[in-house]
Amino acid sequence: DSGVTQTPKHLITATGQRVTLRCSPRSGDLSVYWYQQSLDQGLQFLIQYYNGEERAKGNILERFSAQQFPDLHSELNLSSLELGDSALYFCASSVEGYLTGELFFGEGSRLTVL
Amino acid sequence: AQTVTQSQPEMSVQEAETVTLSCTYDTSESNYYLFWYKQPPSRQMILVIRQEAYKQQNATENRFSVNFQKAAKSFSLKISDSQLGDTAMYFCAASGTYKYIFGTGTRLKVLA
Numbered sequence: 391d392s393g394v395t396q397t398p399k400h401l402i403t404a405t406g407q408r409v410t411l412r413c414s415p416r417s418g419d420l421s422v423y424w425y426q427q428s429l430d431q432g433l434q435f436l437i438q439y440y441n442g443e444e445r446a447k448g449n450i451l452e453r454f455s456a457q458q459f460p461d462l463h464s465e466l467n468l469s470s471l472e473l474g475d476s477a478l479y480f481c482a483s484s485v486e487g488y489l490t491g492e493l494f495f496g497e498g499s500r501l502t503v504l
Numbered sequence: 505a506q507t508v509t510q511s512q513p514e515m516s517v518q519e520a521e522t523v524t525l526s527c528t529y530d531t532s533e534s535n536y537y538l539f540w541y542k543q544p545p546s547r548q549m550i551l552v553i554r555q556e557a558y559k560q561q562n563a564t565e566n567r568f569s570v571n572f573q574k575a576a577k578s579f580s581l582k583i584s585d586s587q588l589g590d591t592a593m594y595f596c597a598a599s600g601t602y603k604y605i606f607g608t609g610t611r612l613k614v615l616a
Binding site for chain 2: 392423425431432433435438440445446448478480482491492493495497498
């Protein structure tokens with residue numbers, strides 16, 4: 391158990407819909423990262439937050455948005471969903487934002503868009 | 505831009521043998537870290553080993569070791585005495601400005 395909690399674990403929805411994925415980082419971790427893993431592909435970096443502030447953006451679509459709340463949990467919002475958005479979405483956390491340490495991953499949220 | 509390249513999409517190895525997974529990277533960062541993560545069929549991402557780029561000594565964790573060639577920007581993973589439980593997807597990653605970049609992965613199958 392990494393200590394990172396992601397909900398829901400599985401989600402099936404239809405094209406055009408909107409979903410919210412939630413992540414609770416490990417206790418004490420200030421940084422949260424979101425990654426997208428399409429079927430048998432690598433991890434695409436979406437966005438990073440550190441102590442409530444957005445620090446870096448990757449290949450995140452305009453239809454996607456995220457935020458980190460004062461209690462440090464984070465939410466990834468996906469809207470106007472398309473078939474190609476079907477993927478495993480990982481949240482990861484780390485102690486600080488200096489990128490020296492281990493990323494602790496949640497078990498992922500598997501999104502299926504029909 | 506940072507890039508991480510894994511040129512071996514799939515590999516297999518006999519149980520108890522040794523296998524090496526390749527990774528090359530490109531970065532303009534002066535200080536960075538390199539990682540190997542394992543993703544078994546359960547999909548959980550697990551850290552295998554970490555290398556600090558300013559350290560010359562190659563990192564070792566039990567049966568796992570790396571060959572870090574900084575000038576060549578190469579970071580390979582050697583798995584000794586391969587076990588069936590090593591069957592997984594292996595991702596090489598590099599830290600950069602506020603993000604970690606992952607390679608496309610190498611699928612390793614350990615054969616009984």
